[in-house]
Structures are given as C-alpha cells and as structure tokens.
Amino acid sequence: MRSFTFTHAITRKPSASIVAGLRAVDTGTPSLALMTQHHADYIAALKATGATVVELEALEDFPDSVFVEDTALCLPEGAVVMRPGAPSRLGEAARMAPHLQALYKHVLHIENPESFIEGGDILTTETEILVGRSARTNATGIAELAARVALWDYKVREVFTPPGVLHFKTDCSLLDAETILSTTRLAASGCFEGYRVIPVAEGEEPCANTIRFNDAVIMPQGFPRTRDTLLAQGYKVVEIGNTECAKLDGGMSCLSLRFSPS
Template sequence: MSLAVIESRSFPRYQAVSELKMSAFKYNFAVVSRIPDSFTTRCKGENLDLTEARKKHYDLVETLRNMQLDVLELPPDERHPEGVFVEDIAVVINGTALICNPADSTRQGEVDTVRQVLRKELKLKIVEIEDQKAYVEGGDVLFTGKEIFVGISKFTNAGGAQAVARAFPEYSTCAIKVFGPNHLKDYMSMAGPDIIAISNSDDAQKTFKDMQLQSSFGYDLIHLEEDKAANVVFANGHMVHLPTEEIPKSIGVYENKINYDRKVVAFKEMLKATNRLSSSVLLVSKIRHPKKITSTLQ
C-alpha cells in the first residue's frame, strides 16, 4: 500500500482525533537519565558545554512533565557516558518491555540499570533477547500504532529485528534497510496518529522507499529539510520538536501544518553527541491495547 503524502492541509487538534487512534500514543511514564561529567567524551569533534547541556536536558524533563508524564530520572553514571540515550536500551509497547542488546558491548551496564527500573519500579513484563548475536537498539524501532518497523543498520541486525517481532507478536513487524550511518529514527518519527515526519535527505528517502514497499497501512507524511527536524517526541497529544534556530529550513512546516499542541526544546548542545531529540526519552505505557495481528517476521 502506498503511503499518502501531505500537501497543504493542517491536522485536527488533539481533541478531534479519535480515541482509538490516539490510544497507541498515550503514555504514563518517561524514563530519562541525568548527564554524567563523562558525557563530554561522546562529542562528535565539537566542544560541548556541559552546563548548557544539562540545562537543556532539564528543560526537556520539565516539558515531559507538562505532557502528563511521570518522569523517572536515573542518576548519572560516569562509567557510561552514553547512558543518557535511554531510548536505545529498551522498546516498550503495550506494557511489555523488550530489553535491547546494543552492538556496543560497553553499553551493557546501561542495560542492567534500565532493566531494573522497568521491572522493579514500573512492574512491566520483561522480554529478554536470548541470542547474544542478535543486536537491536531502540533508535532503530519505529512503532506506528499499527505496525512496527525495525531498521537494519550498524546498530541493529536481522536477529535483532526477529527479537522485536517475537516480543510483540500482536503487531506486524517489518525489517527495512537503513541507508547511511544512522539509526532509523534519525530520519523519521511519529508526529501524530498515522503521521510520519521524515527528512528529505537522500539516505532518509532511500530508507523510506523500502519502508513504503513493506507497509501494510497508509500514513500521512510531513517532509522536512533537516534530518534532526524529522525526529520528534509525540505523546499524549503533544509534540516536542527543536526550535527555529536549530531547524531553520523546517520550522515553517511544523508551524503551518501542525494544529495540535507543539512544544519546543532547544537541544543544540545535546545534539553534539547524538542525532536525535528522542534518544534521551524512553516512553512507557502500562495500558495494554489488544490486537490480533500476527507478526510477518519469523
């Protein structure tokens, strides 16, 4: 099925969106991790202002609280400078948490911490990956509310995609090739029910073509000029995106096309160490929404 493209229309406000469509994007909790001093070692050749990064991360946390989310903050861990990127460590859908297996073995300490929080604090059903050669990071898993796309990248392999399919058999799961050096969500993210924000970059568009061939459903698309603009956080009827100065070529698209609540978080310092806003947030829903779809991955 082809994915429909948005041309010029605006979207209805959250109140006008059906409860059925919105239910997949209702979350109770957000797990975040405070920034350790060692975070500066993650910079991609740029000097990082640690104080400013922490300030903007705090702004993100406060924004999440204003989205009717209870925020669980993990303490900073100097042993794991990437620990702030909690999205990569687990995939949570319908009250079930798949504990990811990052390709980088140095991140296993992060896995232990997040597993404990999800199991003991949030009482989620925990699914482990038995095959240690199966790698997957949450940044490569896009849940649309109807189906799951798993990007095959340098962070996630076919075994990891199969682990996702087994963890969430009620949803169809499609493995797609991610072009370029990034995670799938560096190129696209859910900007609302049935709405995908996607970058116009060559790698993003080539990745999308594979996704388009395998999708079982239709989606509206928001095309954006910058990769980092295409990554947003959508939860409980609110969308978080970057400010004008960080996405000057794309901000007008959000201003003109999105008619429900938008929240802006500056993330310039954090983006010196990551490619996406959502990497610092692990959204959790403890409400289960029954489905009867069988996964397509064996």
Template sequence: MTRGIALVRRPGDRLAEGLVTYIERSDVDLARARRQHEAYRAALAEAGWQIREVSPADHCPDSVFVEDTVAVCEGLAVITRPGAPQRRPELPGAEKAARDAGLEVVRIEAPGTLDGGDVLQVGTTVYVGRGGRTNGEGLAQLRAHLATRGRTVIPVPLRGVLHLKSAVTALPDGTLLALPELLDATALGHPVRPVDEEAGCHVVPLGGDLVLLAASAPRSAALVAGLGFTPVVVDISEYEKLEGCITCLSVLIPG
C-alpha cells in the same frame, strides 16, 4: 492530567566522550547539557508525564540516551542489546526501571543486537532500522516478542545515519516526517512528508496535539503547527553534537 511515565537518565560526567559515527566530534559543554536536560524533563512534566529517573550510569558516556536501552509496547518492555558493546552496561538500570514501572520484561539475547533508536512504532506497525547498530537476529527476536502484542515488524534499510529515528519519526496521526536521503522510503507503509532540516524528522508525540521538537528545526516546527499540532520546542544542541536527537532522551510509558 497524567499521561504516563517518562523514563529519563541524567547526563554523567563523561558525556563528552560519547560515541560519534557520522559527524565530526566537537566540544560538549557539560554544564549547558545538564541545563538542557533539566529543561527537557520540565517540558515532559508540563505535558503531563510523570518523570522517573533511571539510576545513573556515569561510567557510560552515552547513558543519557536512555531510549536505546528499552522499547516499550503495550505493557511489554524489550530490553535491548546495543550494537556498541560499551553501551551494554547501561542495561541493568533500564531493566530495573522498567520492572519498577510494572512492565513485563523480555530481553534481546546474543548474538542479536538492537538499539531502541531503531524502533519506530506507528499504530500496529513497528519499523526497525537496519544498517547501523541493529542486526537481523535482533530484529527477528523483536518481531517474536512484539507478535505477542499484535504488532507487525518491518525492517527499513538505512543510509549513512546511526538510527532509524535519526531519519524518520511519526506525528500523532501517523504521518511520517523524514529525510528521504537517509533511508529506503519504499519500506514505509504510512504517508511520508519530507522535511528539509535534519532535526525536523525527529518528533515525539506527547499526547493530544502536543509534539516535542528540537529548537534546531524551526521550519519543521512551523510545518507541524500548520498541520494542526502544537509544537513543544526544547534546545538539545549539546546532545546533537553526539548524534543525539529529541527522541533519544526519554522512554514514554503511556498510562
């Protein structure tokens, strides 16, 4: 079964220079990071996703975190404008990959900023993190673009975390897994189940009952299994040193 296309971007030689904001910098093992990325891609492929690589951007240390460059909704690719200016050279490759995948393409324009890691889609609701790298103008432009797909965009204030998806993501049934101390949960209109592991609030529904999680969240994987889903666990520890999470390393385009 082919579920769709998974856009990924290989880590470049400068990965260890990636941005960190809320955590202390620690050494990144590039060889191990590359092995972990291969295992991540393999997990997506085994779950039925066709792997398509975005052209390398080795001069951009954070380019492996491809999620931040494009948000996809029902055949529409919104090319973002990252809040960190040094990440904007990542965009042309992401836009080309979106066009090659047959998506309609629109862009966030200056002075708007939007990171894809701030965009959480749950049914016809799209939650957007505010307080990190996404500003009000970027949010307004996203709202206008996604209105063409019948989506409602709701801002969610963040506290001490880089992106919304660093604080909350959704299971296939719409249940939200969250670290409540990192966001204003009153803005969320879906059921929220708190977790007690930071990586536990980072999940990627892969289709059917499959849910991708990081190996650093074993209790949360057990929770997901207890809710009737099948955890798919991968080790992304080298990316977690750069505030990356399981969602950051791919963009899924359903078939």
C-alpha cells in the same frame, strides 16, 4: 492512541563522562552545563503534558547513558530490554531493566549473543513496529524482537536505515496515527507507503528526530521552516535546545523511554 499517548517517561541525567560519548563525526566537545539545562527543559516539556517522569541518576561508567531510548522498547503490555550494538553500551540495558520491572508486570529480554538492536532504530505506529537495520541493529536482533512482541500480537516490519545515518529514527518520527515526519532520503526508500509523510525542510534534516508526546510535538530548536510547517498543520510544537546532544548524534527521542504500562 497508544503510539503517542503516554502516562510515563524515564530519563537519565547526563554524566560528567558524557564528554567521552560516542559520535560519528567529531564536531566538538559537548558542554555538560548546557546539556544539563537542555535536559531540564526537556523533562519540563514532558511533565507539562501531564506525564509522570522518572528521573534516574547519572551513570558515570556509561558516557552515553543519557540516551535511554536505546536500552528498551516499551509497549503497554510490557517492555523488551535491548542488546545495544555498541559494545560500550551493553551494560546500560542491564542497568535499566530493574526500573522497568518496577513499572511493568512483563519485562522480556533480547538474549541471543548474536543479536544487536537499539531503540533508536524502532518506530512504533498504531499498526506495526518498524525496525531499521543499521550499524547498531542487525537482522538477528530484529527477528528476536519480532518473536518477543508477537506474544502481544504486534507485527514487526524490517526496514533499512540510510547509509551513514546512525539510527532509523535519526531520519524520522511519528506525528500522529497516520503521519510521519521524515527526511527526503529516508522517505524515498518507500518504507512509509500507506502513511502520510511530512518532509523536513531541505537543510533541516537533524530535526527529523522529534517526538509526539501526548498533545505536544517536541522538536529541537533551530529549524524554523520545519517548525512552521508543523504549526501550519495544526500541531502544538515545543522547541528544546539540543546543540550538545547533537554533538553525540542524539535527538529528542533518544532522551526518554515513553510508555503507558497496562
């Protein structure tokens, strides 16, 4: 299944400058030491599934650069380099492009200066690519992405991120070919019609951002009711500490680009 079976992942070490990273609400300064430990645990979980993990060096000039997912959309046929909606993050995508070019034959770019789109707003399933319009992703960016991936016969469907939520995938994640883990507020919009939806437990909304990576569902620690629901549904769950990235609105999907280049 191409939407959750991967041979490769790209990650980037957190930089010392991450203490100045963007955040919607200030809930405290993240600990670099603890974040670095959590990041190492995350990489170990990816490698445990048999994937090759490319570990890039920290970028001190870009405090949010540990969140590599926002820089690109990676598909089997090729990659599309994004144009992040936060001005301070535009340079991150340019720094990621050479690494994608080393792994892919085809690397396309979002080029229109009026286009803004981040990977955190993109959910790829077996049948379509859902892109949530948000404060970081606009209609022009979605339309340009749709034109790019149409070359590989992908269909893009525009959906909407709930007000006050940073990214579409802040509130959802893919569990398998037909199943989405979602907050109640996002599922209520009807955007997942045709899919089976597993709701996160009330009060555990931050764990909606998980990743299905090969045979593992990698989720943040500290959300026992949702974890137990996933275990009861037969998923293999791996829990990773995420307290420090959460202070910067980051979750499990944000920390990697996941793909199987053809």
